[in-house]
Amino acid sequence: MHRTKKGMAAAPSETSVFDSLAPCLEWMESRLVEAYAGHIDAHHPADMPWWPAGYAQDRPGRVFEIAIGAVLTQNTNWRNVEKALANLARGQALDVEVIDALTDETLAEMIRPSGFYRIKTRRLKSLTAAWIEAGGYGVLAEMETRALRAWLLAIHGVGRETADDILLYGFERPVWVIDAYTRRLMERLGFARIAAMSYDVLAATLLAHTPVPTASSLARWHGLVVEHAKAYCRVRPMCEGCPLRERCEYGQRQVLG
Ligand code: SF4
Structure with a gap:
């Protein structure tokens, strides 16, 4: 981060962008934690920050519930996913074997609130079949992260973001989840070259520039980015009062312009 004549921290230039990334992430994390951690901690269990998974009683069930939620949240908001998960829970269907045994019609009806429910029915059936064929949670949990990610990506309907949601929040592997919010925030902060990767x-x-790249830290990071994108850095950003404005290229342009 270089400084202007007035001493104000300026956004990084393209040449220094990689040098600036780690310190900027460290600074961002402290600001975002200050702004949102209370909200995140108040609403989600300390051992699994931010991603909601409230029905399963044991770890294998929770990981499967997170995997189901990661598919259901594709192209919709979480409120709709909650309705679909509640239907599955009411029908005692948040279970690998039960979903595998359900007819497509019954499963589709249960997950209808999540939208695109016929497509998602096929995807959930594929995920469930692959889960069983692989040998279940115990076998998957033993897999090395790269192999587990490749296994997830080979499943019909599981793209990179979905796979990384499952890896990070379910299997607690240290990966960054990249979504549109992440790219938008990085670009506005002044990391356009990185956002376009x-x-x-x-x-x-x-991952290489995150100060503490553990699974729990990265789980919180993704939550912080999403909370920030909803609170301030929306499609039409609300830069006034934003905790990152001081070092944000876009936000500083609004001040100067
Ligand atoms: S200052 Fe504006 S553009 Fe920058 S992070 Fe905040 S809301 Fe987004």
Whole structure:
């Protein structure tokens, strides 16, 4: 981060962008934690920050519930996912074997609130069949992260973001989840070159520059980015009062312009 004549911290130039990334992430984390951690901690269990998974009673069930939620949340908001998960829970269907045995019609009806329910029915059936064929949670939990990610990506309907949601929040592996919020925030802060990277390169770049790249830290990071994108850095950003404005290229342009 370089400084202007008035001493104000300026957004990084493209040449220094990689040097600036780690300190900027460290600064951002402290600001975002200050702004949102109370909200996150108040609403989600300390051992699994931010991603909601409230029905399963044991770890294998919870990981499967997170995997189901990660598929259901594709192209919809979480409120609709909650309704679909509640239907599955009411029908005692948040279970690998039960979903595998359900007819497509019954499953589709249960997950209808999540939208695109016929497509998601096929995806859940594929995920469930692969889960059983692999040998279940115990076998999957023993897999090395790269192999587990490749296994997830080979399942019909599981893309990179969905796979990384499952890896991070379910299997507690240290990966960055990249979504549209992440790219938008990085671009506005002044990291346009990084924001334009392909998914895997961007995820690896952020991982390499994150001060504490543990699964729990990264789980909180994704939650912080999403909370910030909803609170301030929306499609039409609300820069006034934003906790990141001081070092945000876009936000500073609004001050100067
Ligand atoms: S200052 Fe504006 S553009 Fe920058 S992070 Fe905050 S809301 Fe987003």
